[in-house]
Amino acid sequence: MSTTSPQEVDRVRAAVLDADHLVRALATGRRKGQPVPVVDGREVRRVELRVVDLKAGRHLQVTAYDATQAHTSNHAVGEQAAAAVDALLAQPFANWHVDTATETLQLRVTRKGAPLLHVSAREEAVEVSRGHDRAKDRLLREDDPVLVALGISDAQGRVKPSRQAKYRQVEEFVRLLDASLTEAIAQGHVRTPTADDPLRVVDLGCGNAYLTFAAHRFLTAPPEEGGRGLAVRMTGVDVKQQSADHNGSVAAGLGIDADFVVGSIADAELDRAPDVVLALHACDTATDDALARGIGWDAALVLAAPCCHHDIAAQLRATPAPEPYAVLTRHGILRERFADTLTDALRATLLRREGYRVDVVEFVESAHTPRNTLLRAVRTGGRSDDAAGEYAALVAAWGVRPRLGELLRRSPA
Structure with missing residues (x-):
C-alpha cells in the first residue's frame, strides 16, 4: 500500500x-x-x-x-x-x-x-x-481441557509422547481453518456469524472428533485466550453409533453444545446446510463423498485432507497410460504416487468447475505424517468453463472415471 x-x-x-x-x-x-x-x-x-x-x-x-x-x-x-x-x-x-x-x-x-x-x-x-x-505459537495449549478430554494430553496437561503427531495434525489443521475463515469472512464469501445465526460447521467422518472439538474450542474461545470468539454450531458425522455416543459424552463433559449424527457421509441429514465443511483423512472415495456434499450444500468453505487413493490407482492398473507417459505407471511405487497426484488434481479441477477457488497445500510436514495434502476451497461464484474443459481432457487422456465426477453427474444440481 x-x-x-x-x-x-x-x-x-x-x-x-x-x-x-x-x-x-x-x-x-x-x-x-x-x-x-x-x-x-x-x-x-x-x-x-x-x-x-x-x-x-x-x-x-x-x-x-x-x-x-x-x-x-x-x-x-x-x-x-x-x-x-x-x-x-x-x-x-x-x-x-x-x-x-x-x-x-x-x-x-x-x-x-x-x-x-x-x-x-x-x-x-x-x-x-x-x-x-x-511464543511457541500454539493455537491450543497443551493443557487445554479439550486436549485432555481427547486423550492427546495427560492429566498434568502435557501432550503424551505417543500423541505428538496427532497434536501436530490437529494444531496445523486448526491453523489453516483460522487463516481460511479469516480471509473468507473478510472477502464476503462467508457471512459474519452472530449469536442468533451462528457459523455452521460440519466435520464429515469425524471418528473420535479430534478435529470437531479442537475446531470448536478455537473458534469459540475469546480473543484474549487466543481464539476467535465466534458463535458456532458444530456437527460431527460418522457411520458408527459408538462414535456418536462417545463424542456426545465428551461434549457433555466439556459443556460443548454440539450435534453428532450417525450416518454415512453420502447420506447424513442435517437440519440446515453448513457454512463450513471439514473432512480430515476420509479414506479413499469417502473424501469424494465429503467434497460432493460440500458442493451440494453450497458450502462457503471446504477443507479436506485426503487419505488413501485406491480408486484411481486401481483404474490406472487396468488402463494403458497415454503415450509418452507409460513410464509414470510402469512401476508400482511410481504408479501409486502418481495416482495420489492425479486424484487430487481432478478433485481440485472439479471444485473449480463448480465455482470454488482452490488451493492445494501441505498442512503438516511430511515428517509427522505422509498424509499431509489439504484441499482448501472457497466458493466464489459461477461454474468455470475453463476448468470443465481441463477436467474433460484429463479424464479422456487417462481413461479414468473419478468418483467425485460421477457423484456430481448424478446430482440433481
Missing part, C-alpha cells in the same frame, strides 16, 4: 500500533494480480501480530508463516514497531483482521486496489493478554 495511505488503512495501522488495546492482528491472502507477500526475504501466506511483555520491555511480536514454518520477530513498541507495521502494510496482502479490546476491524482490498473497512464494536471490552507464553 502506498505511503499516502487512505483513511481506512490509517485506521487499521493505528489499531495495530495501539499496544494498550491490541489483542491480535492477522494479514492474509494476496491481492489479485500481485506477487506473494514477502517478509524478511521469505514468501509468506499470513502474518500474525500481537503485543508481548518481555524482559526488555513491551514489544510487537510478528509471526510470519511460509509454506512450512513460522518465523517470529519482536519489535520494541514505538518507532521499531511502527516501521515493522508499515513494511507489512506495504505488502500486497488482500485482508487484514484486527481484534482490539473494544472492536474488530476487517479490511479487504478489492481487485482494483480499493480498501474496504468494516468495524464492529464489542458488546463488552475484553482483557488483553501480553504474556510471552504463546
Whole structure:
C-alpha cells in the first residue's frame, strides 16, 4: 500500500500500533494480480501480530508463516514497531483482521486496489493478554481441557509422547481453518456469524472428533485466550453409533453444545446446510463423498485432507497410460504416487468447475505424517468453463472415471 495511505488503512495501522488495546492482528491472502507477500526475504501466506511483555520491555511480536514454518520477530513498541507495521502494510496482502479490546476491524482490498473497512464494536471490552507464553505459537495449549478430554494430553496437561503427531495434525489443521475463515469472512464469501445465526460447521467422518472439538474450542474461545470468539454450531458425522455416543459424552463433559449424527457421509441429514465443511483423512472415495456434499450444500468453505487413493490407482492398473507417459505407471511405487497426484488434481479441477477457488497445500510436514495434502476451497461464484474443459481432457487422456465426477453427474444440481 502506498505511503499516502487512505483513511481506512490509517485506521487499521493505528489499531495495530495501539499496544494498550491490541489483542491480535492477522494479514492474509494476496491481492489479485500481485506477487506473494514477502517478509524478511521469505514468501509468506499470513502474518500474525500481537503485543508481548518481555524482559526488555513491551514489544510487537510478528509471526510470519511460509509454506512450512513460522518465523517470529519482536519489535520494541514505538518507532521499531511502527516501521515493522508499515513494511507489512506495504505488502500486497488482500485482508487484514484486527481484534482490539473494544472492536474488530476487517479490511479487504478489492481487485482494483480499493480498501474496504468494516468495524464492529464489542458488546463488552475484553482483557488483553501480553504474556510471552504463546511464543511457541500454539493455537491450543497443551493443557487445554479439550486436549485432555481427547486423550492427546495427560492429566498434568502435557501432550503424551505417543500423541505428538496427532497434536501436530490437529494444531496445523486448526491453523489453516483460522487463516481460511479469516480471509473468507473478510472477502464476503462467508457471512459474519452472530449469536442468533451462528457459523455452521460440519466435520464429515469425524471418528473420535479430534478435529470437531479442537475446531470448536478455537473458534469459540475469546480473543484474549487466543481464539476467535465466534458463535458456532458444530456437527460431527460418522457411520458408527459408538462414535456418536462417545463424542456426545465428551461434549457433555466439556459443556460443548454440539450435534453428532450417525450416518454415512453420502447420506447424513442435517437440519440446515453448513457454512463450513471439514473432512480430515476420509479414506479413499469417502473424501469424494465429503467434497460432493460440500458442493451440494453450497458450502462457503471446504477443507479436506485426503487419505488413501485406491480408486484411481486401481483404474490406472487396468488402463494403458497415454503415450509418452507409460513410464509414470510402469512401476508400482511410481504408479501409486502418481495416482495420489492425479486424484487430487481432478478433485481440485472439479471444485473449480463448480465455482470454488482452490488451493492445494501441505498442512503438516511430511515428517509427522505422509498424509499431509489439504484441499482448501472457497466458493466464489459461477461454474468455470475453463476448468470443465481441463477436467474433460484429463479424464479422456487417462481413461479414468473419478468418483467425485460421477457423484456430481448424478446430482440433481
